[in-house]
Amino acid sequence: MAIENFDGIQSQHQEETIDIKALFFKFVRYWYLFAITIFVAIAFAFLFNKYTNPVFEVSTTVLVKDDKSLMDPSSLIGIGLNNNAQNVENEIGKLSSFSLTYRTIQKLDFEIAYYENDGLISRELYQTAPFEIEFDTSIAQTVGLKYSISFLNKNEYKIEAEGELVSKYNYSTQKFETEELDKVKWEGKFKFGDKVSNKFNTFRIVLNDKFDPEEDLSSNFDFVFKDYYSLSEQFRGFEIEPINREASILNIKFKSNNTEKAVNFLNMLTSEYLGQSLEKKNLIAENTINFIDNQLGVISDTLKSAEMDLQNFQSAREVMDLDFQAQQVYELLSDLQKQKAELIVKSKYYQNLQTYIKKNSESIDELVAPSAMGIEDPVLNALVGELINLYNEKASQLLFSTEKSPKVIGLNSNIRSTQNAILENVTNIIKNSTQAINDINKRIDDLTDKASFMPVTQRELVNFKRKFDLSNNIYTYLLEKRSEAQITKASNLPDNEVIDLARKELGSQVFPKKSLNYLIALILGLAFPIVYVLGKDYFNDSIMEKSDIEKITKYPIIGQLLHSNKDTQLVVLESPKSSISESFRQLRTNIQFLAKGSDKTCVMVTADMVSAGKTFVSMNLASIYAQYGRKTVLLGFDLRKPKIYQDFGLSNNIGLTNYLINKATIDEIIQPSGKMEHLDIIMAGPVPPNPAELIASERNTELFEELRKRYDYIVIDTPPAGLVTDAYLLMQHADVNLYLVRQGLTNKKVFGSIIKDIEDRGLKMNIVVNDINLSGGYGYGYGYGYGYGYGYGYGYGYGYGYYTDDKPDKKKSFTKRLFNKV
Secondary structure (H helix, E strand, O other): OHHHHHHHHHHHHHHHHHHHHHHHHHHHHOHHHHHHHHHHHHHHHHHHHHHOOOEEEEEEEEEOOOOOOOOOHHHHOOOHHHHHHHHHHHHHHHHOOHHHHHHHHHOOOOOEEEEEEOOOOEEEEOOOOOEEEEEOOOOOEEEOOEEEEEEOOOOEEEEEEEEOOEEEEEOOOOEEEEEEOOOEEEEEEEEOOOEEEOOOOEEEEEEOOOOOHHHHOOOEEEEEEOOHHHHHHHHOOOEEEEOOOOOOEEEEEEEEOOHHHHHHHHHHHHHHHHHHHHHHHHHHHHHHHHHHHHHHHHHHHHHHHHHHHHHHHHHHHOOOOOOHHHHHHHHHHHHHHHHHHHHHHHHHHHHHHHHHHHHOOOOOOOOOOHHHHOOOOHHHHHHHHHHHHHHHHHHHHOOOOOOOOHHHHHHHHHHHHHHHHHHHHHHHHHHHHHHHHHHHHHHHHHHHHHHHHOOHHHHHHHHHHHHHHHHHHHHHHHHHHHHHHHHHHHHOOOOOEEEEOOOHHHOEEEEOOHHHHHHHHHHHHHHHHHHHHHHHHHHOOEOOOHHHHHOOOOOOEEEEEEOOOOOOOOHHHHOOOOHHHHHHHHHHHHHHHHOOOOOOEEEEEEEOOOOOOHHHHHHHHHHHHHHOOOOEEEEEOOOOOOOHHHHHOOOOOOOHHHHHOOOOOHHHHEEEOOOOOOEEEEOOOOOOOOHHHHHOOHHHHHHHHHHHHHOOEEEEEOOOOOOOOHHHHHHHHOOEEEEEEEOOOOEHHHHHHHHHHHHHOOOOOEEEEEEEOOOOOOOOOOOOOOOOOOOOOOOOOOOOOOOOOOOOOOOOOHHHHHHHHO
């Protein structure tokens, strides 16, 4: 039992080794296909790398600072990290916003794009073009229309434009003015520096210091006007991501065909991003300065008037100073006036804040912070700070969502609540401030009443100085607060900072990746033939190899007949020394072995379908027996479609049909072949209405008995066994049954179905493979039939020169022979 298992394992291992070897030979047979596909793939990769516009990637890094202190309680309980992550996401939203990109584009000279046209590739020239376009930004220019320019000489050039969609854009107003859908075609000839004006654009072309007559006169250039909107959409394609999950340093990458242009864009983007942040921080200081300037404009007139009144009074009364009693009253009044001045300024701020909140419910761009005016009310400062934070959070949310999102709706509700709280607080403060001013006014009135007992001149001088000091104190207080706001503005720094600027030297080419493209080309060049060979084998339902037959039946394969490229069907007669004639001799030898050396043998040839080569094999097999010097007869038992007579040039008027219906004798139906001695032929004769019945008749049995007496070999050509039953009826008269399988034509399923039926009936059968094509097929070339191939036996290797058809056909070109193999 153990020995049997070992034998089974050894047999399975041998089969696997044979399959691997056959697969290897398949791939070796298609070496030319591998060579061609690899060459084509690498050539395509080379052309792709050479004529594809390269894409470069540059990058810059920005540090996003956390506005929370290290001692913030939220950071101690684990909330700070989430807030920091949210802050990073918000900053990413700001950096990728359309408004920031639009603002950046406005600061750069990207309005005109210059290109050098090399035919297969158009290369952008940024700050390297040999000419410049000068145009008036106040005049609407056509954008998106490509102008092509070619230099005629150092002084003249030819220009033409062609396009379909035309849009006019005004760079001053930053708006589209007109739009035309008609096709555009225009050309002209101008001198450098001349004004070019058409209904599309107005500009002037001038040469610059980069113009090189030797190179540029033979080159072609293009330029296009571009609007800020399309440029912003084009340059928003940059990527932003943190350098790692826990870091707040953002890496901004941008890909472009022009490295220098990408570098300038990224550096300007980060500059505008920091500038935008700084502008928001300076906004409160600027609003404070503007408010104070407005108040100074009002109070300066009052101050000048009070100063003039005081000077006029002192000149008219010839009094320069106050006496001791008046000085005491004045000092008290001066202190009260100073307090009143501060209260008046603060009261005006409260009224201004109240009016601003009521009228501006959607923004706080002109809001003045209370602390900037010296107001130390903690409640009001907290409420205004909360309102500013709410508006900033809303602006951040609108980068990712709309006004209708739940988060924004909630923020709007909180803003309204905070505004109402500010208005309520300011109303109370205004009432308290008014009360305080009234109290000071009462105290001033009391001092004024006491001053009535002083001399008239001193009393009037005190009143003039009091009015002057009030205006002067207000003016001085405003100037102090203005200076403080200016110092705050000057000391402000951006919240974030640029770590590394984008640099041209650090840019890297990301497309095309030449090494990767060559590697992919090599892989595809190898993969395509592999897929082709395996796919051809997998999807092919025809028998191609010995293993295909062995998987279906256990009947022995006793012959392999090579493909014939002769013009005649009688290849054995016409080319007796050819390789195909030798394959018929080998078949004859194998049949003789099956017949166990019998002197008289009857061989039947059948197949499952037409075009398998039954008649071809029957005729040549009979011819090979006749060449052997033995009396041979060929029977054309394909009564339905007789063909043998055509190849031998004989008559089909009388044959088997006549004999089987008892209308002719055996001697009357036998015809000499006329082409070879010892070979006779019996044709099918007229097509009968009942061929199967005639074949099954006793008359047919008598025919074979008589023929066995007269001939050494009988070869029977039958109709297909898969279509009619004639072949099954004739098997009883044959000693050796041959079933033809034509390589590349016999269907596996049909063959399997018929051969199983033959096996179920217990009939003897032998397989003969016909039409083995060594040049095109792979199954019998390096697979089973390598006895006839190029490595062993009778191919162009060891056995070369033994046959008349060994010489290759020189008339066919290499290309034709190559594609014949495929």
